Amino acid sequence: MWVVRHRYATFMAIVDTYRPADARAITAMYRRVFGQEASDANRLRWDWQYRRNPNCPPEGPQIWVAREGPTIIGQYATMPVRLMVNGQEISASWGMDVMVAPERQRQGLGEVLFRTWDRHVGASLGLGQSESSFHLFQKLHWPSVGPVPCLVKPLTRRALRRPNWPMPVNRFVSAVTLPFVRMVARVRPMTADVAPIRKFSGEFAALWERLAPKFAFIVRRDPQYLNWRFIEPPHVRYAVAALRRGGDAQGYAVYRHVWEPRGRVTLLVDFLADPDDEPGVLTLLRWVDREAREADSDKIRVFCMHEGFRRIMRRSGYFNVKSTAEFTAKINAIDVPPDFYEHTERWHVTWGDSDQDR
Ligand SMILES: CC(C)(COP(=O)(O)OP(=O)(O)OC[C@H]1O[C@@H](n2cnc3c(N)ncnc32)[C@H](O)[C@@H]1OP(=O)(O)O)[C@@H](O)C(=O)NCCC(=O)NCCS
Numbered sequence: 232m233w234v235v236r237h238r239y240a241t242f243m244a245i246v247d248t249y250r251p252a253d254a255r256a257i258t259a260m261y262r263r264v265f266g267q268e269a270s271d272a273n274r275l276r277w278d279w280q281y282r283r284n285p286n287c288p289p290e291g292p293q294i295w296v297a298r299e300g301p302t303i304i305g306q307y308a309t310m311p312v313r314l315m316v317n318g319q320e321i322s323a324s325w326g327m328d329v330m331v332a333p334e335r336q337r338q339g340l341g342e343v344l345f346r347t348w349d350r351h352v353g354a355s356l357g358l359g360q361s362e363s364s365f366h367l368f369q370k371l372h373w374p375s376v377g378p379v380p381c382l383v384k385p386l387t388r389r390a391l392r393r394p395n396w397p398m399p400v401n402r403f404v405s406a407v408t409l410p411f412v413r414m415v416a417r418v419r420p421m422t423a424d425v426a427p428i429r430k431f432s433g434e435f436a437a438l439w440e441r442l443a444p445k446f447a448f449i450v451r452r453d454p455q456y457l458n459w460r461f462i463e464p465p466h467v468r469y470a471v472a473a474l475r476r477g478g479d480a481q482g483y484a485v486y487r488h489v490w491e492p493r494g495r496v497t498l499l500v501d502f503l504a505d506p507d508d509e510p511g512v513l514t515l516l517r518w519v520d521r522e523a524r525e526a527d528s529d530k531i532r533v534f535c536m537h538e539g540f541r542r543i544m545r546r547s548g549y550f551n552v553k554s555t556a557e558f559t560a561k562i563n564a565i566d567v568p569p570d571f572y573e574h575t576e577r578w579h580v581t582w583g584d585s586d587q588d589r
Pocket of ligand 1: 327328329330336337339340341342343359360361362363364366367368370
């Protein structure tokens, strides 16, 4: 039982775990907080997102619910993952759909929900938060690592358009930058085999075991996780390509093409390869270039934390742009050095981590 005391409200709330009987009340609250469209989308995803996650604990989805008497007034729904931190594997959890009933917001309940979640997990992770949850993370003084850098590769003259610029300005910028875009976007040869796949097979388990020690921070990307995360979602369809040499899996890329207000974008949502294998990473990137061109995309966008990967991307025609993917990580299960959160050069975090790509 929590007595929540704030500047202008005191009330009693119980925070415990989700029960199937809560579903209807949580859906109603979701609709009030995020709107009808987001609520419908949430219902479409829910079973996959929570129950079918291979890391879902046997006792059920990792969702905390705040109750005031019989009424549900808040929830924190999270995505459990396995996380490798400096060679040690721990359980961790991405904070996702956190909400407080509108009449109870700004009265301290959000803080209670965040702290409850954090007490129960080996590491609490947040990516691409809303303004309110970003401020709440800051108020709690959790390490702020982000944002996860964003890079864009222009492919056509429309790539540099901005929705907030008037059309004549956009046309002028497109015309002036065209020779440069053509040079960056020219077709380059690939030096290994890349082919589309429909499923991550056992060979990706070996790839994971081989590559995991190369990263200081990375969510376990084994076939179980990858199939659940990128092959089975009911709400979004990804294309996946595997990089192979001599028949061995050496990497993969997950991407999709979307329409945005000023053009078509290919999102490189997730990928993995040996960061020291520059020809391999370049080959994967060139595959994505070809796919993007075939889909008539104006640009490719990727969020990528790892410095080595970003260096190769810049060599492949990607540029840094402002990132909106704020990132917070707090390791609880093991001790990490005091400067751990400052040295993110070998952290592999992409837009496909957490559930931001909806
Ligand atoms: C985010 C949310 C769960 C926080 O819950 P809450 O009960 O309102 O949070 P608290 O009262 O514990 O607030 C703690 C701190 O969070 C920050 N905060 C909360 N809401 C905020 C807002 N709307 N704008 C800016 N900061 C906010 C403030 O720093 C606040 O401290 P203060 O009240 O002393 O200034 C709640 O505001 C909510 O449901 N928001 C709408 C849904 C949403 O955006 N969810 C996040 C998706 S990532």
